Amino acid sequence: MIKNTKEIKGKDFDVTRSADEVRNLSFKNHICIGCGICESTCPVGAIDLGDVATNARAKVDVYFSGHDKIAQNINEPVDLQKVNVNEDKCVLCGMCSGLCPVDALVLTIDGVPIAEIDEYPSYNVYTIIDDDKCLLCQKCQNACPREAITIKRQLPNRVDLVTGEIEVNEEECINCGVCSELCPAEAIVVDPTTGQESIVIDKDKCVYCLVCKKVCPVNAIKAVCRSCSYGEYDLDPELAKVKGSAIIEDALCVRCGWCEGVCPADAVEVKKPFEGTLVVDQDKCGTCGACVDLCPCNALAFPISEGPGSRMEHVIASEEYCIKCGACANICPNEAITVTRTAIDNTPINSITWNKAFDALKN
């Protein structure tokens, strides 16, 4: 019959079935969030979730529990295999690919990903940064738990933001270097070497703050700032703008919403695949930190103690940034976390089996 082939590249792999059509299931370990949806969905039991519990352990070095600052066992960075597909069992149906919330598993048919084939479902998700509103502040880039955002920005030239005049009378200058040392813009270079003394002011750097003029012991510097007076009109506001754009690496983005949450300009819009709830049973929680390690959204954290005697919750969860992927609930050894999905936003499909698979995600 037709035998599948498997090609392993590090922790990534491809399972391929070649016939009149070529079906290829590719897995990317660095995109996988270890949620386990593929494992529970696979209709032929070909998928096993790897050991995801300790996967992210090395990325945080110190945890805070409710009582004490505990340095947990800090291991060497580990990057374990999160998902395994048995190529002898896999039938390349693509259900894991269709239901994977992050495109870590992607089925292609003759090179076309099923997300681009109308018959197959995909989640209605997006992350959009409105370039017109974006202030290029990089807050989203810093907050993104997946390092999926890059804000590329080009700063204006300093010379286009200020206006003024500055001259130094080199005959009066004693090359003491005081101006150079104080200049906040590092615009003045003084060579005090006997016999080859010099002073050079870089007008591209000078902001006309007049510190040099005020400090010069021999009044050798003449400078005036015109920015505050009529000089404003000499400046072109267009040239003062920060230019750039936001780049989202869609494959890495998990639609957690941190970027939207921290954006001061309301420039970001994130649409998540699932609606639902995340509940932590504080009595059952053993503060092992597996969930905190694994959460792809940085939605779980140990609270920071407010001081001696204060009672804290064991683990705090931020519903706002949770995508209800269920990775934490899967991994929790004490069954302290319950993730419930109440609504799934996916493109419509006709297949009864596939619809059942989506319904099964609502528990």
Next chain:
Amino acid sequence: MPKHIASGLKYLAAVRLKDEGKSQQYIADQLDIDRSTVSHYFNGRNLKWNSIDVAKTITELSPADFLAMVKAVFEDADMARKIVLICKENNYDAMIKESCIGCGLCVNLCFMKAIKLDSLHAQIDSICCCGCYICKEECPTNSIKILEIEND
């Protein structure tokens, strides 16, 4: 020798088509042989050796073995499909259950190209089905049902 068996199978196919009332020209076109050869077949100028007997034996094998033999005898897959369709002993009524996941394995396996995927659900064209049951045996969700319909 395979060529003789192929000729024997074509002879049987020609006779079947003739019984269906097809013209000699049509039969010649379908089987990719000269019209005069068709004429020879029907005038009793038969093939060498016991090709027809061997061909008959082949058609009486189980559908899966019949298909395997025809595939082995004919280099041209399209001709093999044609011969199987014309010479198969039975007709089949095939259906796919709701449990189909649309993996397309049956589509890839079906030599007769009788199966297509539509909206992540396999559809079998019963007319093209040769009853080999390969799809049914390999289906990971046991979603294929094939009923044999006696020809006579």
